[in-house]
Amino acid sequence: MTQGYFVVVLAHSIRGRLRRIHIPHQAVYLLLLFALLGCFSVFGFVASYARMAWKVGNYNALRQEADTLRKRYQDLRKQVSETDSQLATLEMYAKEVSVAYGIKQKLEGPVDISAEGALMPTFPESIQDYNFLRSADAISLKHSAARRLQPASARPTMWPVMGRLMDGFGKRLDPFSGEGAFHRGVDIIAPTGTSVKVTADGIVVEASPTSGGYGRLVVVDHGGGFETFYAHLSRIFVQVGQEVRRGETVGAVGSTGRVTAAHLHYEVHVSGNPVNPISFMKTAIFETAAKKDFPF
Numbered sequence: 001m002t003q004g005y006f007v008v009v010l011a012h013s014i015r016g017r018l019r020r021i022h023i024p025h026q027a028v029y030l031l032l033l034f035a036l037l038g039c040f041s042v043f044g045f046v047a048s049y050a051r052m053a054w055k056v057g058n059y060n061a062l063r064q065e066a067d068t069l070r071k072r073y074q075d076l077r078k079q080v081s082e083t084d085s086q087l088a089t090l091e092m093y094a095k096e097v098s099v100a101y102g103i104k105q106k107l108e109g110p111v112d113i114s115a116e117g118a119l120m121p122t123f124p125e126s127i128q129d130y131n132f133l134r135s136a137d138a139i140s141l142k143h144s145a146a147r148r149l150q151p152a153s154a155r156p157t158m159w160p161v162m163g164r165l166m167d168g169f170g171k172r173l174d175p176f177s178g179e180g181a182f183h184r185g186v187d188i189i190a191p192t193g194t195s196v197k198v199t200a201d202g203i204v205v206e207a208s209p210t211s212g213g214y215g216r217l218v219v220v221d222h223g224g225g226f227e228t229f230y231a232h233l234s235r236i237f238v239q240v241g242q243e244v245r246r247g248e249t250v251g252a253v254g255s256t257g258r259v260t261a262a263h264l265h266y267e268v269h270v271s272g273n274p275v276n277p278i279s280f281m282k283t284a285i286f287e288t289a290a291k292k293d294f295p296f
Contacts, residue, residue, distance in 0.1 A: 215257025
C-alpha cells in the first residue's frame, strides 16, 4: 500500500535546479501537534505570570492600606487616651463642685428663713445632716493634706526609677500564658535594690508586703483623683498615712509577685481609671527629694 506524503519543491535561483522533498503525512501532523502544544504552554506561562503579577499588586495595595489603617488606629488611640484623661479631670472637677455646692447649701440654708418654721432642727434632721457631711467628707475631703499639695508638684510628671522602658501601656502578650492581656502600666528594667522615687507629692494609702501579682506594692494618693502604683518592690520604705514629697524614696526595685525578672511596674490612675503613664513622664528621669515644708 502506497503511503501518502507531501511534496516540497525547492528551486535554485541561479542554477535553476529543482529538488523535491517528500514529507510523510504523519511527520506534518506530528509537527503541527508539537506546535499546538507549544502554544498552549506559552499561553499557560503568560497567564500564570499575569496572575502572579496581579496578586503581587493586590498584596502591595493591601499592605499599604493596612499601614494607613494602623497609623490611623494609633492616632485615634492617642486621641482617645487624651480624651479619657480630660474626661476624668472634668468628672473630678464636677464632683468637687457638686460636693462643695451641696455643703454650702446645707450650711447656709434657704434664702427666706421665715419659711422654714422652727429654728431648732429635729433629731431626724440632725442625723440626716450628719450623714450628709460624713458622706461629703468621704468623697471630697478624704485626703485634705494631699489636696493642699495638688498644684504642679502633685502631678506625677517624673520617672520613678533610673532604668530602661521594657513594656508599655495597653494590649500585650502575657509572658506567662502567652495570651493577649491588658497592661495597666509600664515596666522599667533596673537592678534589684535600685531606689524607687515617688513621682509627685502625696500621701501613702497602701504599703502592702503581699498584693497578689503586684508583689510588694506602694500606692500614693496625690489628690485631685491622681494615684500612682509602684509594684514588684524588694523593699518598702514608707507606711500608710505617711506624707511624701516628689523625688522621695518609697521603695527599692525587686522581683516580688508575678514577674519574670527584676523591674518596676508603674501605674498612674485618674479617678480610679488607669491611664498611660508615658503621657505624664515628661521631666527628668531622676530627681532628688524636695525639702519638706508641710504645715503640719
